[in-house]
Amino acid sequence: MLVWQRLLQAIDRHGKAAMATIVETRGSAPREAGARIVVLPDATFFGTIGGGTLEWRVIADLQAALARQIPHFYTSQRVALGPELGQCCGGRVDLALEVFDRSRRAEVVELADAEASGLFRTRGTQLSDGKLHRSIETTSQLPIGSARIDHGVVEEGFGDDSRVLYLFGAGHVGRALVMALAPLPFRVVWVDPRPDAFPQHVPANAHCLQPQDTPSALDGAPEGSFVLVMSHSHALDLAIVAKALKGQPFAYVGLIGSETKRARFSHQLERAGMAQDDIARLVSPIGVPGIKSKLPAAIAASVAADLLVRDEAIRQALAYGTMGPAEASARAVGGR
Template sequence: MLVWQRLLQAIDRQGKAAMATIVETRGSAPREAGARIVVLPDATFFGTIGGGTLEWRVIADLQAALARPNPHFYATQRVALGPELGQCCGGRVDLALEVFDRSRRAEVQELAEAEAAGLFRTRGSQMSDGKLHRSIDAGLHVPIGSAHIDHGVIVEGFGDDSRVLYLFGAGHVGRALVMALAPLPFRVVWVDPRPDAFPQHVPANVRCVQPQDTPAALDDAPADSFVLVMSHSHSLDLAIVARALKGHHFAYVGLIGSETKRARFTHQLDRAGLPKEDIQRMVTPIGVAGIHSKLPAAIAASVAADLLVRDEAMRQLLAHGTTGPAEPSALAMGGH
């Protein structure tokens, strides 16, 4: 969630906004430290700290904070989920609650600009004016979207580290998959050379590309991108897959199709001289096991679930200082 850009928009449009951040948890909790929810004066909100009674109470507290005359509101809460709220999680959550109004626009704009530029970390301390003052600290190494307390200082990671997915094909399944991925942590580069292939409106995390040389769209792709091929043409599919496997080490190269299509493509790629170890990195069929429906929305749900598993597997490898292909351990391949 690009929180500072959303907060800046809220200040410009409605004058103020309030935010709650989970800064620490103990035991079982509905969300992890770093989860945030932002409440606006018109009672709308975005983000979530887990739903349920905890979130309902925090929304009410933020609405009350927005109604206060003091624009420099900052407070912390410690909530025992079982004894205080009757939630069966049974853990404990520490929260930071803040209000931002127009007097803090310059501060929010600075953080929004840092967020737009990439990933960054902050250290926050409560000052005599009652506000939590954040300073950008380039030397910090904390996970993006995280928060924790270090000797009274709130250390947070911000920015968008969503996985880049190159999606080739704007047919029925491609369109359904784009919608399935809209709320998920993926930045989709949607590629199709056909005129008028794309719908008029696409989700905010999607960039549409219509290149003259379709496979060459991968030439500038980050090495940890996912590649998913489902174009209108089997010959074009083959050219894209060959480009993705040859000279690249993308985290995932998926191809829609059956075992028969896999066998045919394997034979053709072998004849083209691709090493067998590279050909073996091609994933087809795609999706999770057990979903056999051919409805585009069902295929999209299956593929989106598989992509999430692979993305989390890659993040776990990086967290342990290792790299490798995005191989899920819990889910087998499906049949699409």
């Protein structure tokens, strides 16, 4: 969630906004540290700290804070989910609650600009004016999207570290998949050379490309990107797959189709001189096992679930330094 850009929009439109951040959890909790919810004066909100009674109470607390005639404030709460809220999670969450108004616009603009430029981390301390003063931290290794508190100092990671997915093909399944991925942590580069291939409206996390040389869309792809091939042409599918497998080590290369299609592609790639280790990285059929429906929406749900499993495995592997992205992706689903 690009929180600072959304906060800036809220301040410009409504004059103020309030935010709650989970800064620490103990035991079972509905969301992880770094989860945030922003509440506006008109009672609308975006983001989530897990739903349920905890979120309902926090929204009420933020609405009450917005109604006060004070320009800003910062406070912390420690909530025992079982004894205080009756939630069966049974854990504990530490929350930071803040109000931002127009007097803090310059501060929010600085953080929104940093967010627009990429990933960044902050270190925050509460001073005598009651605000949490954040400074951009260049040495912290805190994961993006997380938060922690240590002796009153709040460290946070911001920015969009969504997995980049190169999706080739804007047919029925491609369209269904783009919609399935719209609320999920993926940035979709949607590629199709055909005129009028794309719908008039696409989700905010999708960017449409129509290059003359379709496989060239992979040039300069970020490290750890996923590639998913489902174009209108088997010949084009083969060219894209060949480029993806023999180029940089993408974390995932998937091809829609049957076991027969995979066997034919493997044979053609081998005849073209590709190494067996590279060919073995091709995932086909795609999606999670057990879903046999050929409805586009069902295929999209299956593939989206598979991509989520792979993305999570890669993040965990990188966090603990146990293996590279491609190996973590393969192991996440038993080598498929």
